[in-house]
Amino acid sequence: MEISAIVIGLVLFLSLCELNSALEVSAGLTEEKTGAGVSTGASSMKCKLQGTTRLPVFSMDGDYTIGGVFSIHTYKHTVMHNYITLPEPQKCTGRIDSRQLRFSHAMVFAIEEINNSTELLPGIKLGYQIHDSCGSVPLSVHVTFQLSNSLDPVIYTGDNCSHSRKVMAIVGESSSTRSISMSRIIGSFNIPQVSHFATCACLSDKQQFPSFFRTIPSDQFQADALAKLIKHFGWTWIGAVRSDSDYGNNGMAKFLDAAQKEGICVEYSESLHRTHPSSRIQRVAEVIRRSTAVVIVAFAASTEMRLLLEELSLQPFPRRQWIGSESWVTDPKLLSFSFCVGAIGFGIEQAVIPGLREFLLDLSPSKVAASPLLTEFWEDAFSCRLGESEKVDQIFKQGAVIDERLCNGTEDIQTLNNPYTDTSQLRITNMVYKAVYAIAHAIHNAVCQDTNSTAQCDKFTRIESKQVLTKLKKVNFSRNGYDVSFDANGDPVARYELVNWQKSESGSIEMVTVGHYDASLPEGREFRINRNLTWLEGSTQVPVSVCSDSCPPGTRKVLQKGKPICCYDCIPCPEGEISNTTDSLDCFPCPKEFWPNAERDTCFLKSVEFLSFDEVLGIILAAISVGGACLAVITAAVFFRYRTSPIVRANNSELSFLLLFSLTLCFLCSLTFIGAPSDWSCMLRHTAFGITFVLCISCVLGKTIVVLMAFRATLPGSNVMKWFGPLQQRMTVVFFTFIQLLICAIWLGLSPPFPMKNMSIYKETIILECALGSAFGFWVVLGYIGLLAVFCFVLAVLARKLPDNFNEAKLITFSMLIFCAVWITFIPAYVSSPGKFTVAVEIFAILASSFGLILCIFAPKCYIILFKPEKNTKKHLMNKN
Template sequence: MHGDYVVGGVFAIHHYKQTAMYNYTTMPEPEKCTGRVDSRELRFSRAMVFTIEEINNSTELLPGIKLGYQIHDSCSTVPVAVDVAFQLSNGLDPVFYTGDNCSQTGMVMAIVGESASTPSISMSRVIGSFNIPQVSHFATCACLSDKQQYPTFFRTIPSDQFQADALAKLVKHFGWTWIGAVRSDSDYGNNGMESFLHAAQKEGICVEYSESFYRTHPLSRIQRVADVIRRSTAVVIVAFTASTELRLLLEELTREPSPPRQWIGSESWVTNKDLLRFNICAGAVGFGIQKSVIPGLREFLLDLPPSKVAASPVLTEFWEKAFNCRLGKIAAIDESVCDGTEDIQTLQDPYTDTSQLRITNMVYKAVYAIAHAIHDAVCQDINSTVQCNKFTRVESKQVLTLLKKVNFSQNGYDVSFDANGDPVATYELVNWQKSESGSIEMVTVGLYDSSLPDGREFLINKNLTWMDGGPHVPVSVCSDSCPPGTRKVLQKGKPICCYDCIPCPEGEISNTTDSPDCFPCPKEFWPNTKRDTCFPKPVEFISFDEVLGIVLAAFSVAGACLAITTAAVFFCHRTSPIVRANNSELSFLLLFSLTLCFLCSLTFIGTPSDWSCMLRHTAFGITFVLCISCVLGKTIVVLMAFRATLPGSNVMKWFGPPQQRMTVVSFTFIQVVICIIWLGFSPPFPMENLTIYKERIILECALGSAIGFWVVLGYIGLLAVFCFVLAVLARKLPDNFNEAKMITFSMLIFCAVWITFIPAYVSSPGKFTVAVEIFAILASSFGLILCIFAPKCYIILLKPEKNTKKHLMNKNQS
């Protein structure tokens, strides 16, 4: 249609071009398209005509100006699209001017189209040299946003970069990490899939396979892609394809179905109603351009009287295919002639389906954007009245400049372009759901808005159904998630989504799902059995609340009571011969020291503190030296006593009671000095032992200075050995009751206990080290009191007839 300013249009009404054989002797004929008419693309082209007529009838936009159009079929091929681009760039003048100024009459101001990315790229490279703006309604390749290569390209549909990011986030949103990928072997598919794979990698998504194919490829290539899908383990397939390519793949898969697959679709095919007939895609999810309503469009599309159809070869072809008849021609034997009863109102075809206008609205907006740019170039607002001059000479470069600035709202839809010629990216989330009748319907279940913050782009407001028709999200992972308490270990030679789950090593935990590493608990903590939480380690020491502590405390108190009872018996019979004969003063002092020895073991039980740690070792060392000193004094007294019976001996005056007291005090004082030095330089202190047991804390007293401890212990041992030697020397002295024999037995027991104590103390773990030390104290203390005092108490209490001076002095009586 002619007009004051002409707008070009390029649509892929057919999908193949006729193969021509060139003999290079005659001029080649013009390219011809073959294949059946794409009803959807035909609707796009008719929508452009409708929009231009609506603008021409408008009193606000370009009043008094008539827009014309020139619409071409690109056959969805690059050669035809380039040929069309040159035709639209050359102008419409039938005369070729050789002067300096070429005529601009009839040259298109801008071009709407093409529908696919690859032809659009080729067209843009041609018309970009002439500064002719191109506004595509369906070319989504992210590469077209490059203004260095495509300076005149605009589009009303969002770039695939936004869609690729949205698809990656969609896959991540439903927890799929193991997917398959198929794409058209074109600029649209290859660039779109590249953007998606890059975004998917950032989201931690792995791709099992990535296959490409094109509709002109041999059938064997499509069959190979179908076989890859059938053999794959990935349940989810992301298809970045044009609808024509996917239709061929789905037809192949229908012949020999694969296991159920969850299809995730790009906008190019997921909103194409032609594909709803493939049941294997039930549950498909993808992004579509938002639905719209264009008043009057349906009536325009259905307004096809026979005269209008006959005047257009494309409409004629569409009519004949739709109603399977011949229009105004002699029909073949198996064909009928269109008799005029055909009713397009009853036709179920994408051409007549205006229930979900998506891409059609992109065509509508593209034409309006061009019209607004021309309006800004030729119209002026004078006294609130728009005046347009249709004789204004406008160049396409001027329209290009003004097109960058357009910002308007038409029919409730905002139209504007950013610096890359792209609109704001918003999508509907579309789900293919089976209806009660068994057919598949396209249902909008949510929205995606790229302008919203991360994590809030999705708004899902309806339930989705999946490949099996159920409400549960299918699982598509290479390996099941590793639960807390384990870590991921990658499988050799496989993607990062394929891994084994290894339990965390001892002392380490992981508290998140799919944790790549385990981390150790703090020193004072230890993992639970599941190794997903750190708990404080139990603190272990001998306490008065446990059985071991109660038993040891009971023996300690019992020993102290025994020593006190013995002292009471001795005190009550202090005038008896057996008490007087055995140095009652040293005996009472020995019983007192034994009482302290028994009681000092109580300092080893309970929570270690600074005072208890210092007290337990020093009290133990001093009381035992006091005890051994008393035994040593009694042994020396025995030896001296028998020496004193020899004629002319005056030994006892050198070892009387004052000397005995001095001996005990001197030996004890040395131990006190050793303990003071030990406490002054490096005293014992409480500590948490974390090395013996990894899973619990041993609360114990550190020795501070190990030398101090062993010097204290060594001094006790030295006195004990000395006492033992003297007792052995005195054991055969003639006497009815020789105390030296009992001292010998007690020292033998004492030395045996403490000799075995050393290896047991060194090798015992944890709190049992303290238990060994308490046992040694109690055992040696009981050995002393039983060996030295038990026989005396036996005679005092049970054999009083032997507790006489005569009996004691009778040396011949056994």
């Protein structure tokens, strides 16, 4: 319907200056037209406006005229065309919008204030032509064409119709859609248009709308502010409702773009228009009732919002938090819907206009009677009917009651409570006021010369609207404490109040300013709240509107298939990873030496584990080690005390003392395995272990060889013992030990053991241990010990049945048997033991084999020495029975 209306308007535009069929040009002849009695020469031309002239609702002549277009009525009468007769004039229907009427009177007030000013346009009188568009695009286009020309039905010019008398600028319209239609027309004529209520961001496009300005901020700023407001309160799941118009569609599109950048999801987006059938309104209401989103963003005009709220009020309505655009959230007429208490939104800043209220209330009976529009307003406001126009004064003077429905003159507009008289929150009214002053300043700069503190203006200066357009781009002034200027797109600085619908003590709903938004402030500081807010149903708790609850730290979001990004599941972080923020998209691993806590939201330093002297296992092993060393020392002391006794002398006392010394070192070297590993302890523990055990086995091997040689020396003609005397025994021990020393030296020189942090065994624990450096070196050391032990064991087995009352070979056999068994079982235990238990297994093997040697070899001898001295004789030892 709106597109067809625009097409009709464009056709009208093309025909405005078309020469009428009645246009006559004749050389030397004169002719009277339309009863005007005007004669023209042969070179004159006459243009006649097509269609019916639409009279302004308020007008006044002046030196320079400003046009105004307001939607004072809400509907236009639908005209049926029969294409036979001329269409009847367009008529407005519906009730008068008292708020729009206030806007139009604010324009008149501003112009009269300027005409009385000695600073702005002194000596110049501004006129005005204010039209009622009836909220209709066709009528807006019609009056725009008319303002672009003049009210005269016949226009006389010297050359063509394009130089017809026209307004300097136009204030209006109140709707983005109608403003777009108007601007597309007057932009071609360079007539500036300053809107007080058209907020569509599309109007900032100077290529399409080169002459458009506005004193109200663009919806781009409001959309950004609304998205930041919703993000501020943590709402991510919302519903969206908009007017099916340029204002609603473009505003909602801008908001959805801003919301998407903030991570906000929209469950539904519905549109409606006041011309839609009731079934369409009902469908939108049903979508809202069935939805799960608690928060609803409504980017709609107040007319559409009233229709929607009326439909929602017919049935029980679920709890919803309304977020409104400035078009309806500051409209006092909507405060009657109590279920909207708690609604918040951005409104234009309030202002104080001195003298405006008195001007609005200055409606004398004669003024009312002289204006059909004011007459209709008066009758509607007081529910009475004025008499014939010529009798109105008499009726008011006499106060007579001619009829119940006649106004009797006692009506007092000061007692009237409607938007026309309500000046408590002048928001859009101030935008009209500033628009008029902006145009006046542009005209002033075009026709006046400022000298010192005075201005000289020439009212006879002929200026074109293009000059006013150029000056309007540069205006910069303050009025009533408010700055007025335009950027390159014709937009003012965006400033909003955050408005909250709250219940007063009397129970009525009132609009309370709870914060501000200033787009000129730095990023992150534009938005602030300085008062407590009331939420839906008067609650003080911020409502929750999310598709899925927030994922706590320790989890990550996984989107639900086929649903918006705000609908997700919370999955715990995998092992070794954490998330320390709410609604984390990913988990990240802890640093190498850290591990997550049980909640997986914090990384803690891993516990360090090693075989310590402070723990029970370490204390027990250390005590056993020291005990074994003490046992070896005590045994050596006993042997030294009884060194002259036959049993000591018969068992090679020199090797016995060397063996006890090596066993003492074996016991003590196990202490190097306990405690935190260091560079020196790692090298010492393995080399000391290898060398002391080779020394020990070498001594045992020497004793075994001595036993074998001793019995072979008893054979007739044998001189074996001279080849294995004390010197040879010492050399044997030194040789075998030197080989181990050489192996250890090569190991330490090429790839020595070193301390390391083992983090592969336990994920949550760091094992401090000694790395072997070269595993080959370690196993060579161990293998060499094993080789000597096996060799010693074989010799001991061979000598076990040699005749003697005390055969030491048997004892060595048992000791080597234990030694070999311990170290054979050590290998799989060492490889499979985790962490500090690897060290414990190695210590246990050292202690077990050491105790096996000392107990098997020396315990029986000490027993005889201490408890059976009668057996410690040469005769007993030599007894072969």
